[in-house]
Each structure stands twice: as C-alpha cells, then as structure tokens.
Amino acid sequence: MTSIEFPGTPAGRPPGRATAPYDAVVLAGGGARRLGGADKPAVRVGGRALLDRVLAACADARTTVVVADPRPTARPVRWEREDPPGAGPVAALDAGLRRTAADDVLVLSADLPFLAAGTVRRLLDALRAGRAEGALLTDADDRDQPLVAAYRTAALRRELALLTAAHGGLTGLPLRRLTAGLDLTRVPDPVASFDCDTWDDIATARARIREHGHVLDEWISAVKDELGIDLDVDTGVLLDLARDAAHGVARPAAPLTTFLVGYAAAQAQGGPEAVAEAARKAADLALRWAQEAEQEAAAKPGEAGPDAR
The missing domain is CATH 3.90.550.10 (Spore Coat Polysaccharide Biosynthesis Protein SpsA; Chain A)
Structure with missing residues (x-):
C-alpha cells in the first residue's frame, strides 16, 4: 500500500458547485x-x-x-x-x-x-x-x-x-x-x-x-447526509455559541442552545443566514448572562450587585 500524507484540508463539502449540467x-x-x-x-x-x-x-x-x-x-x-x-x-x-x-x-x-x-x-x-x-x-x-x-x-x-x-x-x-x-x-x-x-x-x-483536523467536518457531513440536509453553515459560529453558552450559563446549555438555534432557523424557513442570525442573538444573550454572573461574583459577600440599588 502506498503511504499517503494527508494535508490538513477539511473533508467536508466546500462551497461552490458545478453550474453547467453534467x-x-x-x-x-x-x-x-x-x-x-x-x-x-x-x-x-x-x-x-x-x-x-x-x-x-x-x-x-x-x-x-x-x-x-x-x-x-x-x-x-x-x-x-x-x-x-x-x-x-x-x-x-x-x-x-x-x-x-x-x-x-x-x-x-x-x-x-x-x-x-x-x-x-x-x-x-x-x-x-x-x-x-x-x-x-x-x-x-x-x-x-x-x-x-x-x-x-x-x-x-x-x-x-x-x-x-x-x-x-x-x-x-x-x-x-x-x-x-x-x-x-x-x-x-x-x-x-x-x-x-x-x-x-x-x-x-x-x-x-x-x-x-478532520473529525468535526467529517461528522457534520455525515449527519447532514443521514438527515437529508443540504445546508452549509458556519460551524465556527455554532462552536463559539456552544462555548459561550457552556461558559456563561452551564455545560448542558451548549447542545440545547445550538439545537434551539437550528429549530428557530427552520421555523423561519431560512438558510445559512437564518442560522447565523439566530446564533448571533443567542450568543448576545449568553454574553449578557455571563456579564451578570461576573458582576455578582465581583460584589463583596453580603452586598448586592452594582445594578441592585
């Protein structure tokens, strides 16, 4: 068997499709x-x-x-x-x-x-x-x-x-x-x-x-094929959202939040843009949630947070 060194390019479906019929x-x-x-x-x-x-x-x-x-x-x-x-x-x-x-x-x-x-x-x-x-x-x-x-x-x-x-x-x-x-x-x-x-x-x-370097793209591609979904989305946006939800809210919030983003985009009958917009809204919410937690943690024991007056 020939030894092959695989470059670090993702194996998922790249953008751009053939236009002329074949x-x-x-x-x-x-x-x-x-x-x-x-x-x-x-x-x-x-x-x-x-x-x-x-x-x-x-x-x-x-x-x-x-x-x-x-x-x-x-x-x-x-x-x-x-x-x-x-x-x-x-x-x-x-x-x-x-x-x-x-x-x-x-x-x-x-x-x-x-x-x-x-x-x-x-x-x-x-x-x-x-x-x-x-x-x-x-x-x-x-x-x-x-x-x-x-x-x-x-x-x-x-x-x-x-x-x-x-x-x-x-x-x-x-x-x-x-x-x-x-x-x-x-x-x-x-x-x-x-x-x-x-x-x-x-x-x-x-x-x-x-x-x-390949497993995530392979997994996403496999899931889309299994579910019959032909939708190219920015997985980086969803991963950032999952990280923010896990860090700012709770670990179980990560998969549940990304599921709700997908559900919202589907209800809106949108494509990648709808996913990106729903992810942006959810990420902003996770950021506000985390900021509140940081404010509470910064307050001295027994004192209310800075916005509680």
Whole structure:
C-alpha cells in the first residue's frame, strides 16, 4: 500500500458547485478480490458506506447511474449492469454511459472515501477550461486515475465504438485502452484519488477521518447526509455559541442552545443566514448572562450587585 500524507484540508463539502449540467457514472460492481470478495461499496468509513460517500460528492449531477446490482443508497440513482456482469470496467462504463445525455460525464469508482464536491468542481472546471477530452486525477505516485475523472461524453462514446469494432466487444479490456486515445489534462490530488483496495486502505481511511483536523467536518457531513440536509453553515459560529453558552450559563446549555438555534432557523424557513442570525442573538444573550454572573461574583459577600440599588 502506498503511504499517503494527508494535508490538513477539511473533508467536508466546500462551497461552490458545478453550474453547467453534467451526468455521473459510478462503477460499483467489481469483485473486490483484494478485500476477500467483500461488498466493497457497502463497507463503512466514518459511519457511511463508501458508495454513499461518493454519491454525496456528485449530488448535483443531473443524472447519476450506478453500474452494479441495485441496493439501498442515501439518494436516488439509476441502476445499470454490464452484460455479462463482471465483464470489466470498460464494459461497465459503456453500460452506464448509455443511460446519460449530458455533454460532460463524471466517471468514478465507488471506493473513494475522500472525494468531495470541491474535487468534482475542479475536474469539471479543468475539463471545460480548454479543449481536452478528459480531466483526471493523479495520485501520490503521479499515476493516472481514470476512475476519478470528467470526460467529454462524445469522446468516450467515440473511443468505445472504436474498441468494440477492433475487439468485437469490450469484455476484459483495461481502462488504459480506452483513455489512450483521449486528449487528457491532469489534476494532482493524492487525497481525493485515494481508493480502498485492501483492508489496510480501509483502516487508513478510518483513522484519517478521526484525526483532530478532520473529525468535526467529517461528522457534520455525515449527519447532514443521514438527515437529508443540504445546508452549509458556519460551524465556527455554532462552536463559539456552544462555548459561550457552556461558559456563561452551564455545560448542558451548549447542545440545547445550538439545537434551539437550528429549530428557530427552520421555523423561519431560512438558510445559512437564518442560522447565523439566530446564533448571533443567542450568543448576545449568553454574553449578557455571563456579564451578570461576573458582576455578582465581583460584589463583596453580603452586598448586592452594582445594578441592585
């Protein structure tokens, strides 16, 4: 297994989403031989199935096709299967591509624990910035990762047709046969390109998301996915509020206050701005509460506070 040093960037969903329509094809039907035949897309990292983590990163795709046998997923997708099942990644990609219509298509494997929406945006921006037919990530060893990439749909269909004509079919063909005929641009990203081929890789991914610099963003992202919430808020504001409530009122006030802030924002049918405004009001209240306590503590024993006259 390649050793990877992860930078201290949050794993949560960054701001900014792809604007032009694109489709996504996720290959999730491999045999996972290096995992002993385990159902790799269902293996959990940070409490979420690997497949669901990948689907969250491309949640704004117009159409998402998962090439595998159907299973429960965190969001609705279309299902497809290569014929015959197990015919390999090129055949699987061809099957998925038949269900797409956008000019650009995101092609992903289902074992990318650190893929995020920001990476998807970077790939699509790189593809659309010039005349390239594909933009793919490279890993920590500078190797191409064709299953973490954005492609021109027409270019993929052209190459698939050429391969079918040359080989009489696509079964068993390696991906490099497909990408060899494409004009590609490369985007280095050793984190997002990290895939889980072995149980050691799974252990590395699970350990990484529990590191101090990542665990909170991972947890918030997981909770939002579990609850079906697509709302980006300033977690720093909420953490400051929780700290002020715990310090100025009582420790149990911290989680209860942040819950009430969220409830108030939901009642107002607001977005991040409503959360920020409710947090500001609650923080001001916590500050006033703390100031009163400080005034009382400063008063001499047996005397009233300075505002009691």
